[in-house]
Amino acid sequence: MKKRKSMNHKDRTFLLMILPIVAIFFLFNTLPLIRGAVYSFTNYKGYGSYDWVGIRNYIDLFTDIRVGKSYLFTFKYAVSGMILVNVISIMLALALTAKIRIKSTLRGIYFLPNILGGLIVGYIFSFIFTYIIPSIGTALNIGWMQNSILASERYAWIGVLIVGVWQAVAMNTIIYISGLQTIPAEIYEAGMIDGAGAWKTFSSLTLPMLMPFVSINLVVSTKNMLMVFDQIVSLTKGGPAQSTESISYLIYRNGMGGGQFGFQSANAVIFFIVIVAISLCQMWMTNKREEQL
C-alpha cells in the first residue's frame, strides 16, 4: 500500500503533462455537453428568457416526423457509407502495398481528398452533379443521367454518399496500409507453402491479422458518417423535399438558426447516446474476432 501512495518523479511528470489536457477537454467538451443537456429540459431559443419544460422535448422527439426521417436518412447513409468505405479502402490499401511503381506518389494522390475541405469538395461536386453529368447524359442520350441526381428526392442521398465516401476513403486507406505493414511476411510464406490461393490468403491470413485495424476503421468511419454535415450543407442543404436532412444538420439548422435551441439540445443528447452505444457495440463485436500472434 505504501508503494502506491508515494508517487515517483516520472509519474508526477506524466500527471502534469496530462492534467492541462484533461482541463481543456473538460472546459471545451464536457462542460458544453453538460450545459446542452441542461438546456434540453427548457424551451430556450438561444437568447432571452426561457421556461423549464421537463421532459417535453424528449417526448416531442419521438413524435416528430422530421426528426424520425432525419434518423432514417442518417442511418441509411452511415451503414451504406461504412460498408463502402471499408471495402474500397481495404482494396486500395492492398493495391497500394503491393510492389508497384510510383507507390508513394499514388499514396499521396489517394490521400488528397482528406486534405481538401469538406465544403470545397462539396461545391465542386455540386457543380459536377448539376451541370457536367447531365450534359454528358444529354449528349450520350442516357435517360437517368440527364437530370441532376441532387434534384431527385429518391436518389439525392446517393449523390451525397458518393462525395462522403470519396472523401472518407483516404483516411481509412492510410490506416489499413499501416495495418498491412504490421503483418509479418513469414505467415504469408507459411500460407504459400500450404498452397493457399489469393482469396484464401486474404480471408484466412490478411483479414484476421488486420482485424484490430478493421475495428478502428469501423468505429471511426461509422462515427464520421453519422455526423455527416459538410456534404449536406454544400450539396443539398437537406433537400430536395427534406430527403437528405441529417441529424447534425437538423440540430445545427434549427438549434442555431431557428429558435429550437432547447429541443435540438435534447436531440443532440439522444444522438450522443446513440453514437456511444453504436461504438461500444462495434468494439465489442470486433474485439472478439481479433487474432493474436
Added chain:
Amino acid sequence: MKYKLWQKCTAAAGVLTLLCMQGCTGGPAENEKIQVELVQYKPEAVAAFEEIEHRFNEEHQNIELTISSPNEAATVLKTRFIRGDYPDIIGIGGDMDYANFLDAEMFMDISDWEGLDAIKPVYREMDKALELIPKDGVYAVPYAANCSGILYNKEMFTEHGWEIPKTWSEFIALCEQIQSEGIQPLYAGYKDTWTCYGPWNALAVGLADPDVCEDVSAGKTTFSAEYAETAEKMKLLLQYTEPNPYAYGYNDACTAFARGQSAMYVIGSFAIAQILSANPEMNIGAFTFPANEDESDNILTSGIDLQFSVMKDCENKAAVYAVLDFLNRDDIIQIYLDNQIAVSCKNSGMEIHQQLSEMKPYLDSERVSDFHDHHYPSEMSVDAMIQTYLIDTAENSAEKFLKSFDENWIRYNRDLIRRMNERKEGAEQ
C-alpha cells in the same frame, strides 16, 4: 558594432512597450467621444455603410459611430446575446428574428424619437403586426423596403411585343404565348428552398388575408382554407419553368435570367443587383404579380428589408438618437438606396429606381402587404415544405401539404398559442 541577438530583442521589446504605452495614455485623454456601435445584417451593403460611417464621424465631434456588417449577422448577434454582449443599435429585417428578439424583451421603446413621424405608416404597421404578443410602444425604425413580384427582360418584351399582364388569366396567356414562341417563360431556382417564397409570397399576398397566421394561431381559421388557391396556383407555375427546377439554385437562376434563358423570373427586387452583376447591360423591369382575376385585387408584396432597433441596455440614448436622425436624412438614405436598389420607408417622395418604376403606383398608394414568410417560424422550414409539395406528384398533394402546414403550425407555435390563450383569458377576467 555588432549587437547580440538578445540585445536586439530587448531593444525591440522596449520600443514596442513604449509605443503601446503612448497609445494607451494618449488614447482616452483626447478621445472622450461617446462610442455607438451598430451591427447590421446586410454584408452586401458594406460599401454603403462604410461611407455612412465615415460621413457621420466627419460631422460629429463628440460621437464615434462604428458600423459592422458581418456575414451571417443573425447568428453573430445571437452568439453575442448569449454572452450578454450587446451593440447599441442593430439593423435587421422585419422578420421572425425581429419578432423573437422583441419577444425576448431586448429592444428599447423609442416612441419618443421625433423621426418616427416621417416613416410611412404602412411599414410601421408591418412592424406592429410582427409582434407575437401585442406590445405598447415602438421598437423599430423601418429603413428600407424591398418588393417582390415578377422581374422581366424588357428588351425581350419589346422585341416580341408582349404586354405586361394585369390579371391571372392574362399572365397564363402570356406564359403560353412565350412558350409557343420557343422561349422559357419563367426560371426557378428551387434547389435553394427559400426561393420558393418568391412566387409563394406574391400569390399569398394577393389571395390570402394578411392576418392569416395570427388568425390560425387564434384558432379562427386554417391554412387549408386560406392557402388552397395559393397552393394550387403555385403548382401551376411549374408548367412554365425549366424542367427540374430543383436542380438549380438562386445563383443559377439569376445567371440564367441574366443570360436571357427565360423571359421572367418571380423573385424579389433584391435579386436585381445579383442579376446585374451577371449581365451589367441588362434592361430589367419589374411588375406586381397578377394573382387575381380583377386587377384591383392585386397587391404588391413589400416588406421591411432593413430596420434599426435600439438595444434595451443602451446607455447613451441621446447619442443613439443622433445616429438615427443622421441615418434618416434623405441624402444618407440615398446612399443606401443607390447601393441596394431598395425603396425608402420614409414619407418624403424619394425617387424610385427605374427598374421598379412599374411598382411605383402600388407603393405610392400603399397598396402593399408584407411577405407572408416574415410570419413563419424559421425552424418550421415552410420553404422546404413548399418544395416537397411541388415535387410531390400525387393527386392529393395539395391536401397533404396544407394539412401538414396546419399540423406543423400548431406544433411549432405551441408556446406562443398557449401564451395568446392565457392573455385572452386574462383579458376576459
